[in-house]
Amino acid sequence: MAIDTTTNVTDTRATLNGRVNAQGEATNYAFQYGTTTDYGQQTRLVALPADAGERAVTTELDGLVPGTDYNVRVIASNASGTEVSANATFRTTGTAPAPTPRPSVTTGSAVASLSTATLTGTVNPQGRETVYYFEFGETANYGQQTAPQNAGSGATNVSVQAALSGLRTDATYNYRLVAVGPNGSIATxxxxxxxxxxxxxxxxxxxxxxxxxDQNGVGGVFLGCFGAVQxxxxxTLERSGKLLGERKAYTIRANNGGIVHITLNDxxxxxxxxxxxxxxxxxxxNENGQRVTGTTKLIRYSTNGLKG
Known part of the structure; x- marks a missing residue:
């Protein structure tokens, strides 16, 4: 895997050319680029078929800053892991603009469940229109990012967050917050x-x-949740294959128990x-696909009888 050449370089555009070998597995690749070796920007992921040959890959970059040095590399991910190429550099033509204040960012905490997570952080746009996104992946090379969101143009910290889904269970993910201001100024x-x-x-x-x-058909089932995550x-409650009541969603904290309320139908x-x-x-x-089924005795605790 390598960056071969950078062609068609102008003040604001460039064509990146490289090579990726999928090693016989379905693989996604992208180009990462930026003004430092933190990169901070990434092209969209492109799928490669599961063959063992080396393939030429290319992408067009736009919106670059004139007269600026860029670092670039190829990143590829498949079931075996994530790999990156050696760093390469190029310089856009033209005259670099006067420096502008860069946004500042702080990566915050994450709350994760079995296959989802919510990432948090703060962005200070430093008075200029700024967008932000989170990079994430199972290594510090990341490889995936959330959709860019607008952080505004204020001069104070803005709390931001992003929701992830479809994550692997029992997996450790790396993540960081990235902010992009005018003229491609990046803070990670x-x-x-x-x-x-x-x-x-x-x-x-x-x-x-x-x-x-109770007499209005509102009741509950006592459940326990034992383990590391909620x-x-x-x-559902059924009798002879017929639905008697349903609770669409419930939450019980890890290593806790409680009543999951449910309302009977007619x-x-x-x-x-x-x-x-x-x-x-x-x-x-449970959201991980665990199913617990049993027979419980449903009793009416009010002596007034059901009404209606």
């Missing part, structure tokens, strides 16, 4: 890491075999009004 925050949870790290469990409802998902209310208590099939889902 410090590298930080977070670790996603794993399917084996959290377990759902029923507390007992009794669920309950439990999030949905829950059929559930009618059956419970007739019976006073009945066995129901309770199914609880």
């Amino acid at each position: 925050g410090e590298n930080r890491t977070f670790t996603t949870g794993g399917s084996a790290s959290t377990m759902l469990s029923f507390f007992g075999h009794t669920s309950f409802t 439990c999030r998902g949905g829950m 059929l559930g209310k009618r059956l419970l009004r007739q019976r006073g208590a009945m066995n129901v099939r309770t199914t609880v889902l």
